[in-house]
Structure formats: structure tokens, C-alpha cells
Amino acid sequence: MEEMYEEGGVNGGASSIEDYMNSLPPGYRFQPTDEELVYYLTDKVLGRPLPIVPIRDINLYNYNPQQLSRITLSLMSFS
Numbered sequence: 001m002e003e004m005y006e007e008g009g010v011n012g013g014a015s016s017i018e019d020y021m022n023s024l025p026p027g028y029r030f031q032p033t034d035e036e037l038v039y040y041l042t043d044k045v046l047g048r049p050l051p052i053v054p055i056r057d058i059n060l061y062n063y064n065p066q067q068l069s070r071i072t073l074s075l076m077s078f079s
Contacts, residue, residue: 021031032040043050050057056075063071 058068058071060068
């Protein structure tokens with residue numbers, strides 16, 4: 001996988017995984033700084049609308065694994 005990044009196969013020629021990861025907007029990688037966490041979770045905690053993102057928020061405890069599989073498959077079929 002690392003070779004794919006080094007050969008420029010992803011993100012128009014990113015020279016390394018680190019460059020590629022740094023090119024992603026906050027929230028697309030899971031290495032948030034404390035500042036980023038506070039910034040992005042403040043609206044969620046206060047019940048304010050969140051920006052529209054392709055990553056869905058779901059309470060895993062409300063579903064069993066089979067239900068989660070069906071939800072995922074149905075979401076993928078609409079893409």
C-alpha cells in the first residue's frame with residue numbers, strides 16, 4: 001500500500017504517506033489534535049447542526065451486527 005502512495009497513485013503524486021495524510025482535511029484521518037477535537041465536537045455537544053460530510057454518525061449500541069451490515073450495504077447502493 002505504501003508503494004501506491006510513493007508512486008503517485010493517490011492524490012495526484014503525493015510523495016509519501018505522510019504527505020497524503022497531511023493533505024486530507026481534519027476529520028478524514030484519526031489523529032486529531034486536542035484543538036481539532038474541541039473545535040469539531042463543540043457543535044455536536046451543543047446540539048448545533050454539523051457540516052455535511054460523507055462519514056455518517058451512528059450509535060452502534062442501537063443495532064446488532066446484522067443490522068449494521070444491511071445499513072452499510074443500503075448506503076453503499078445509493079452512492
